[in-house]
Amino acid sequence: AGVSTVLEAMAAEATTCTRCRLSGGRRTVVFGSGSRSAHLMFVGEGPGAREDEQGLPFVGRSGQLLDRLLAEELGMDRADCYITNVVKCRPPENRDPRPDEIAACLPYLERQLALVDPTVVVTLGNFSSKLLLETDVGITKLRGQAYRFGDPERHLVPTFHPAAALRGGGEVMARMRADLVRAKMLMEAG
Numbered sequence: 001a002g003v004s005t006v007l008e009a010m011a012a013e014a015t016t017c018t019r020c021r022l023s024g025g026r027r028t029v030v031f032g033s034g035s036r037s038a039h040l041m042f043v044g045e046g047p048g049a050r051e052d053e054q055g056l057p058f059v060g061r062s063g064q065l066l067d068r069l070l071a072e073e074l075g076m077d078r079a080d081c082y083i084t085n086v087v088k089c090r091p092p093e094n095r096d097p098r099p100d101e102i103a104a105c106l107p108y109l110e111r112q113l114a115l116v117d118p119t120v121v122v123t124l125g126n127f128s129s130k131l132l133l134e135t136d137v138g139i140t141k142l143r144g145q146a147y148r149f150g151d152p153e154r155h156l157v158p159t160f161h162p163a164a165a166l167r168g169g170g171e172v173m174a175r176m177r178a179d180l181v182r183a184k185m186l187m188e189a190g
């Protein structure tokens, strides 16, 4: 079966997922969106209220910023990338996802990575950066450079979560833009 068939089958299966307690409070499983043959994948933290309503990742305020930065720094549309999150269901009151919830959801992310097979992964914020780099180091220290991760190895560019850029203003935004340029260069280099 082709990649998109397998991804769609997995997304369909996930709509009834009860691997963790987040299934109890969700409206929609927000599995992922975009191109199944993308060279660039974004991994956020978890769905918020808007995402839970619409079933799509990054459609709220953070998503609007992501769309703008994608266009301005990469000349890309969200349809050109694949976008997903560490946890696929909205944590209640937007609390942080817990370690057991992250662990329960990780097999989905691993299979998304294997199927989409992106050249570059941009992790947005602490949760996805720490998870994929298997580190406790925080995003402020991690960002500013590219890493290799996984097997097969891929480029990983950690950056701030767009919500942090919205809160943090110009300085944070400028660093985020620089990280996206780093991702673009790695993508173009293959």
Ligand code: URA
Pocket (backbone or CB within 6 Å): 044, 045, 046, 047, 048, 051, 056, 057, 058, 059, 060, 062, 063, 085
């Ligand atoms: N924040 C995230 O981390 N992911 C989303 O999908 C939306 C907001």
